[in-house]
Amino acid sequence: MTRAVTAQGVSKVYRRFLHKNQLKTLKSALVSRSLIRDLRPDQTFTALHDVSFEVPRGTTFGVIGENGSGKSTLLKLLAGITRPTTGSIRVEGRISALIELGAGFHPEISGRENVAINGIMLGLSRREIERRFDEIVEFAELRPFIDAPVKTYSSGMYARLGFAVAIHVDPEVLLIDEVLAVGDESFTRKCLDKIGEFRRRGKTVLIVTHSLSLVDQMCDDVLWLRKGAVADRGDPRRVVDAYLTYVAGGEEALLRGRSGAAPAEAGAGYREGRWGGREVEITGVRLLDDRGQERHVFVPGEPLTVALSVRAPREVDDFVFGVGLFTADGVNVYGTNTHLEEHRARRFVGEGEVRFVVEDLRLVEGTYLLDVAAHRKDGTPYDYHRGRHSFRVKSRVKDVGSYRPAHHWEFLGGIDLQRPQARPELDLHDLDEDAGG
Amino acid sequence: MLAQLRTLFRYRLLIQSLVSRELKARYRGSVLGFFWSFINPLLQLLTYGLVFTVILPVHHSPEMEPYLLFFFCGILPWTWFQSSLTESSGVLIASGNLLKKVLFPAEVLPVVSVLSNLAHFLLGLPVLLVFLAATGRLSWSLVLLPLPLLVQLVLTLGLALLVACLTVHFRDIQNILGHLLHLWFFASPVLYYYGAVTGRARTLLRLNPMSHVLVSYQEILFQGRFQHGRGLALTAVAAALAFALGAFLFDRLRDTLPEEV
Numbered sequence: 001m002t003r004a005v006t007a008q009g010v011s012k013v014y015r016r017f018l019h020k021n022q023l024k025t026l027k028s029a030l031v032s033r034s035l036i037r038d039l040r041p042d043q044t045f046t047a048l049h050d051v052s053f054e055v056p057r058g059t060t061f062g063v064i065g066e067n068g069s070g071k072s073t074l075l076k077l078l079a080g081i082t083r084p085t086t087g088s089i090r091v092e093g094r095i096s097a098l099i100e101l102g103a104g105f106h107p108e109i110s111g112r113e114n115v116a117i118n119g120i121m122l123g124l125s126r127r128e129i130e131r132r133f134d135e136i137v138e139f140a141e142l143r144p145f146i147d148a149p150v151k152t153y154s155s156g157m158y159a160r161l162g163f164a165v166a167i168h169v170d171p172e173v174l175l176i177d178e179v180l181a182v183g184d185e186s187f188t189r190k191c192l193d194k195i196g197e198f199r200r201r202g203k204t205v206l207i208v209t210h211s212l213s214l215v216d217q218m219c220d221d222v223l224w225l226r227k228g229a230v231a232d233r234g235d236p237r238r239v240v241d242a243y244l245t246y247v248a249g250g251e252e253a254l255l256r257g258r259s260g261a262a263p264a265e266a267g268a269g270y271r272e273g274r275w276g277g278r279e280v281e282i283t284g285v286r287l288l289d290d291r292g293q294e295r296h297v298f299v300p301g302e303p304l305t306v307a308l309s310v311r312a313p314r315e316v317d318d319f320v321f322g323v324g325l326f327t328a329d330g331v332n333v334y335g336t337n338t339h340l341e342e343h344r345a346r347r348f349v350g351e352g353e354v355r356f357v358v359e360d361l362r363l364v365e366g367t368y369l370l371d372v373a374a375h376r377k378d379g380t381p382y383d384y385h386r387g388r389h390s391f392r393v394k395s396r397v398k399d400v401g402s403y404r405p406a407h408h409w410e411f412l413g414g415i416d417l418q419r420p421q422a423r424p425e426l427d428l429h430d431l432d433e434d435a436g437g
Numbered sequence: 438m439l440a441q442l443r444t445l446f447r448y449r450l451l452i453q454s455l456v457s458r459e460l461k462a463r464y465r466g467s468v469l470g471f472f473w474s475f476i477n478p479l480l481q482l483l484t485y486g487l488v489f490t491v492i493l494p495v496h497h498s499p500e501m502e503p504y505l506l507f508f509f510c511g512i513l514p515w516t517w518f519q520s521s522l523t524e525s526s527g528v529l530i531a532s533g534n535l536l537k538k539v540l541f542p543a544e545v546l547p548v549v550s551v552l553s554n555l556a557h558f559l560l561g562l563p564v565l566l567v568f569l570a571a572t573g574r575l576s577w578s579l580v581l582l583p584l585p586l587l588v589q590l591v592l593t594l595g596l597a598l599l600v601a602c603l604t605v606h607f608r609d610i611q612n613i614l615g616h617l618l619h620l621w622f623f624a625s626p627v628l629y630y631y632g633a634v635t636g637r638a639r640t641l642l643r644l645n646p647m648s649h650v651l652v653s654y655q656e657i658l659f660q661g662r663f664q665h666g667r668g669l670a671l672t673a674v675a676a677a678l679a680f681a682l683g684a685f686l687f688d689r690l691r692d693t694l695p696e697e698v
Contacts, residue, residue, distance in 0.1 A: 014696065026606050029693045030686070076695075080540045083692050100538035108462040117458055120451045121541060149465070 003092065004173050004204035005055040005078060010087035012048040012073050012228075047073040049228045050087070055221070057092070058202040062209065062219035062236060064243055070228040071208045075099060075177050078206065093172025096122060100177075101162025107151035111142060114150050115165055122169045132168045139190070140164035160187055167194050173204045192218075212240050216394065237297045241392060244367070274388060276381035280319050280348065280374040284309035285389050287370075297392045298361055299425040300404055304391075306356040308372055315349040319382065323356045324371035326387065333368065333402045339377055362404045365395040396425055441544070441684035448545050452552065455545065459553040474560035481516070482509055489628075500660070501630050506572060509565055510658045511627035511651050514585070517558035518593055518647065519618050524550035525597035526604045526611050533698035543694050544687055547601035551593050569658060576661035585653035588669060592646055592676035598683030602690045605697045626651055646672045646679075 048070045055061045065071050076082045077089055079097035104121045105114045115136055119129040137146050140160040142153075150158065167174075174195070195218070199205055209215060215222055215236050222239040224232040226246075232239045288305040289295050298304050306323055322337030338345070370389040374382040411417060445452065464470045486505045489495060501507040525547040535541045569575050604610040625647045626634070634642050642648050649668040656663050 026690075029606075030689050076537075081537065082695050095540075097540065100534065103534050103538040104541070106458055106462055108465045109458055113458065113461070117451075117454050120454055121539060126450065 002057045003054045003090075004057040004059075005053075005061075005092075005206065006088075006090040007054070007074075007078070008052050008088050010048055010051045010074075010077060010084045010089060011046065012070070012077060012082070013085040014045045014047055015043060047228050048077070048084075048225075051225070051228075051230055052087075053223055053230070053233060055204055055206065057204055058199075059220040060199050060205040060207065060218050062207045062215040062222040063225060064209065064212065064215055064222060064240065065225035065231075066247065069225040071225055072099075072177060073228075074225065075175055075206070075208050079175055091173055094123065094169070095173045095175065096166050096169045096171035097175040098163065098166050098177060099175070101159040101166065102150075103162070105150050105158065105162070108149055110148060111137075111146040111150055111153070111161055115146075115161065118162070118165045119169070122166060124169060136161075136164045136168050139168070139194075141187075156184065156187070163191055167191075167198075171203070173206065174198060175206045175208075177208045178210065212244070216240055237392065237394060241296060273386050274384065276373075276375070276383040278383055279314070279316055280310055280312045280382040282308050282372055282374055282383045282385060283311050285370070285372055285385065287389070287391050296390070297394055300361055300363060300365075300393060300395050300397075301425060302361055304358045304361045306358075306370065306372065308354040308356075308374075310348075310352050310354055310374060312348045312350065312352075315347060316382075317345060317347055318376050319345045319348055320373075320375055320377055321354045321356075322371075322373045322375065324373075326369040326371065327402050328367040328369065330369075331402065333363070335371070337373070345377075360406070361393065362406065363393045364397075364399050364401055364404050365393050366402065367392050368402075441688065444542060444544065445548060448542055451542075452545055452549055455549045456552045456556065459549060460556055463553075474557055475564050477557075478509070478513055478516070478561040478564055481512060485512070485628075498630055498633055500632065503572065506568055506574070507630075507655065507659055508628065509568065510655045511625075513558060513561050513565060514589060514651060514654050515622060515625065515627050515647070516561075517554050518589065519622065520557075521551040521554045521593050521597055522600055522618060523614065524554065525601045526614050529601050529605050529694060530608075530611075530698050536695045536698050543602075543691060544598060544684075547597040548594060550601075551590070551597045555590065565658065574659065574661060578657045578661050578663050581657050581663050582654075585650050585657065585669060588653075588673045588676050589647075589650045591673070591680050592650070595676065595679030595681070595683035598687040599679075602687045602694065605694055606690070621645070621647065626655075631655075643668075646675045 051070075051074065063071050063074060073082075075097065076099070077084050078091060079095065079099065080089075080091070081097070081099075102114075102118070104118050106117070112133075115133060116126070116129050119132075120126070124132075137143055140157075140163070142157060142161055145153065145157065150161075153161070176195070192214075195205060199218070205218075207214065207219065219236045222232075222234065222236045223230060224239050224243050231246075232242050284307075286294050286307045286309075287296060287298075288307055289298070290303045290305075292305075308321065310321075312319075320337050320339040322335070322339075324335040325333040327333060368391055369387045370391065371384070371386050372389065373384040375384065376382070464473050467473060469476060482505060485508055489504065489508070497504045497507075528546045528550050529536065529543060532541075532546055535546075536543055566575065600610065600614065604614075624641065624645055626642065631642065631648060631652045649665060649672040652665045653663065653669045656665055
């Protein structure tokens with residue numbers, strides 16, 4: 001596959017004190033084209049450290065990370081606005097960067113003239129601008145105002161015009177920096193549609209965003225930056241999950257194991273933990289799909305198996321296995337155990353596996369926490385895992401709540417609705433959970 | 438330097454539209470609008486005329502009579518020079534957003550400053566020509582006008598690039614530049630006649646490239662003859678060197694600009 005973007009060992013170092021070393025840095029800039037060569041390490045700040053990745057042509061690539069993790073620096077480097085201190089960046093084809101919409105607009109002159117000049121700035125010829133002018137104005141929904149000076153525009157109108165021009169440059173590679181936060185719902189929708197159209201036409205899109213749902217929805221591949229370095233790279237769901245876990249629980253949580261800790265979004269009344277006398281010990285918990293593959297993301301309607309590896313060093317005859325399901329904010333969705341369902345315990349010693357098989361996962365999109373337990377009939381715990389395991393449900397339907405009963409709609413009489421196009425849920429079977437991890 | 442020229446040529450469409458935007462935006466919203474390009478030099482002339490013929494009536498050598506017209510021939514190109522440099526010193530910082538958020542060729546900005554001020558100069562020129570014609574001073578030497586103009590353009594571009602990129606690193610330049618230009622104005626033969634200066638001041642005047650440019654204008658426009666060809670030719674070399682230096686320095690500092698503005 002051909003690459004649209006290649007970054008190799010890219011680092012970016014900024015000066016920390018802006019004016020103290022003015023002369024020295026000017027001198028080193030003149031001699032070696034570098035502002036920071038002659039500065040000591042404590043006078044510099046490394047915004048990106050040895051970042052390498054490539055983006056295949058035609059894919060959508062997301063960059064996530066906390067504030068200050070180097071996302072915007074990376075985007076500026078890719079756009080060619082600043083140069084890497086070390087390493088190299090190659091971008092194939094025309095690039096358009098939506099970093100700040102309408103950055104080149106002049107407030108005193110009309111929208112029409114600004115479109116022309118902005119288009120030229122972004123690399124269009126005069127003829128190309130003329131040809132696309134109507135389309136741009138139509139897209140920005142600014143037909144009645146196009147001859148008014150831009151200073152009279154609202155910030156939304158300003159951004160709309162900026163986006164419209166930038167997107168109509170028709171680049172091979174589109175860089176987007178969190179710009180979809182502007183404008184109202186319908187315009188954001190429109191922008192997303194336009195970006196979607198872009199992707200369908202086989203163009204490459206790079207998105208820097210805090211909107212994890214956007215990443216989930218659009219990206220084929222995600223890079224997670226942490227303190228200027230690559231923390232993880234790979235499948236969006238997995239990386240976003242890891243990122244969420246990290247953000248919620250900090251680094252230790254991450255180190256404890258990807259499948260282990262639960263996001264600490266859990267409400268105050270719901271604390272994760274583990275307790276019990278370990279007469280029966282739960283040594284492992286795995287979430288399996290219908291092919292027996294371990295997974296942490298499921299779609300509604302598919303089966304899910306909670307497999308508990310259990311061990312009883314000494315023979316026990318009073319034991320109950322239980323499972324509880326909670327939403328991320330600690331609301332109990334479902335709970336059951338072998339005793340409630342009248343399985344009578346007889347005898348257990350040595351190793352074993354308990355499988356709780358959900359034939360049809362009827363949950364809406366979200367993160368769910370899992371309690372698993374082994375205890376006595378009277379409730380005395382042997383081994384109780386509270387909120388230590390989690391999984392995500394991902395769905396194309398953005399319904400709300402937690403439980404999705406099997407349902408359909410019927411309309412009788414004079415009600416006419418167009419049925420939605422059948423959109424099957426995603427097939428997550430071929431997800432490679434370990435890719436790039 | 439050639440690379441620099443190539444870049445500028447590549448961005449000619451951008452430069453062209455930015456210059457016309459600059460011209461459009463400058464007078465947008467004013468009542469007289471475009472006419473300000475003609476009125477500005479007239480008012481400037483009126484001010485100096487008031488000072489030097491009414492308030493401080495000095496005796497002028499016959500080469501400078503009528504004095505106001507002589508002065509007009511010098512102040513018009515000087516204004517182009519001075520406003521270009523003043524604007525260039527602030528233009529990168531003022532357009533910081535452009536440099537930081539858009540892939541934008543920074544050298545275009547000072548060039549646009551110089552060229553839009555050139556446009557103002559060219560718009561003021563007809564006013565001068567009308568006066569010259571009225572006093573019967575219009576002569577064939579006018580066809581040589583592009584010579585000093587070209588030399589001044591190259592010189593101004595070089596200095597504008599220099600000032601623009603250095604100001605980003607040393608904001609102090611913005612403050613000091615006004616005073617320097619003021620001093621430079623008095624050290625250039627605009628208010629007085631070049632030939633009348635003697636002694637050490639003469640040497641200084643000769644080392645000032647703007648002297649030769651201004652003298653050329655005065656000869657071509659006011660005196661209807663052109664004898665300063667050698668001086669202008671040497672100045673052309675100096676202007677080319679200034680441009681090379683400005684372009685080199687700008688190129689060296691280019692990468693630092695988005696981080697510093």
